[in-house]
Amino acid sequence: MPVPMKFGARFYYRYRRLIRTLQIYFVLAGPGIIVMVADNDAGGITTYSVTGAAYGYNLIWFLILLGPIAYFVQEMTVRLGAVTKRGHAEAIFDAFGSFWGWFSLGDLALTDWLTLITEFIGMTAALSIFGVPPIVTVVIVSVFMFALVLHGKYWTWEKIVLALCVLNLIYIPAAIMVHPNVGQVLGGVIPNLPGGNLGYLFFLLMANIGTTIAPWMLFFQQSSVVDKQMKEKDIPFGKLDTAIGSALTVVVAVFLIIVTGTLLYGQQIESAAQAAVALQGVNYWVGTILAIGLFDAGLLGAICISLASSWAVGEVFGWAHSLNNNIKEGRWFYLFYLVLLVSAGFVVLIATKQVLVTVTLFVQVIAVTLLPAALVFLLLLLNSEELMGKYKNTRRQNIIGGGIVGMIILLSTLYALSVVFPGTFGG
């Protein structure tokens, strides 16, 4: 019976190969999923809550489109990190000189610090719903985040953060609990532009793009790939990791829109915390889930953003900057990380509400000064034969990447202008 045996052997070989591939993937998975899920940070959760409340399921198609866009941008950082073994900040210094290097590093540090403040605002607002005072939230979160990086193992840090990423999927049961009309939800998958105030619609579309691609993500994933010591041969797994992450980020966004689009459609919502309180009035547990999700999103964002800055500064200053370093080896790296955390938390505790609102608006504008530069540098680096060798961008990747980068720059600039000059687009 030679034929069945051959078939059996082939099947067994393929099965073993699949298991082996999965085993390698689970070892290499992490940076892509973490960066993409953390992309749905406190600001992101607010944007999706507002979008769902304002337009129901109508903009689901737009969020689905943003998944591949985020993938194409982040995938480039995987290749760049794996091939050059350098973080994005160091790569910019090396390739474009100290002027662009200092500009990018300074802008990143400022943008990240301001964004970190907004994450603390989100976390304190979320736990305030349960009666936790802001000072308790800030202290506990700061201690937890510092302890998370201190044990001297990248692997442990990554697995704990991946567990926090799983918690981000809490919006899926919440969406099931609100019993949405499946037909209407599927209708939102088909591209359409809802009526009403076009200026406001445009503003929200741009806000969704702004929350999907943020400058810290480029720096974080590239540094993370380097700290994980991924090599050229690991690039396909890094790409798969990023693709899974981008799918997860879309899933979280869509399910959150289903929640707020079902229960809060037509209500004036301005923040995720406000949405959680409003939801508690309709369905207590769904509102509670939104508050927990908001806290988790803020925490994930804070973890990644503070590390993105610390890695970048550590790379450029030549400090030991790996999470595999203990506190003695990487004291400057950990000190910088601690100062970032404590100062951002302190600002949230002492600043007035008006100052915090200004920070939230200002960070979106400042990010627009860094994002185009970081994206253009990314494209230029990926086109360098001497740096990337056979991993440089192909013509197809350049057309897609160039188009995406051009669109992001244009829309994020318009978004910043609409924040600086409210009503510019009639909203």
Added chain:
Amino acid sequence: MTDGKRRSIARRLFSGRFRPLLDITDKYRTPRIKMTRATKIALLALRLYLIFIIGILIYKFFTSV
């Protein structure tokens, strides 16, 4: 004043504390990427874009204060 003289004056002014910053600036003084025409155009466009954005921010700051 030559470039070298200017650098040495700056070094004396910011010696000590700012030494690491000057060292990093020196280390990465020369861009390593091949300056093709496309790269030069992209960097020029980026400079103009940043001048535009920062100009708008400065305008907004002075008109709203």
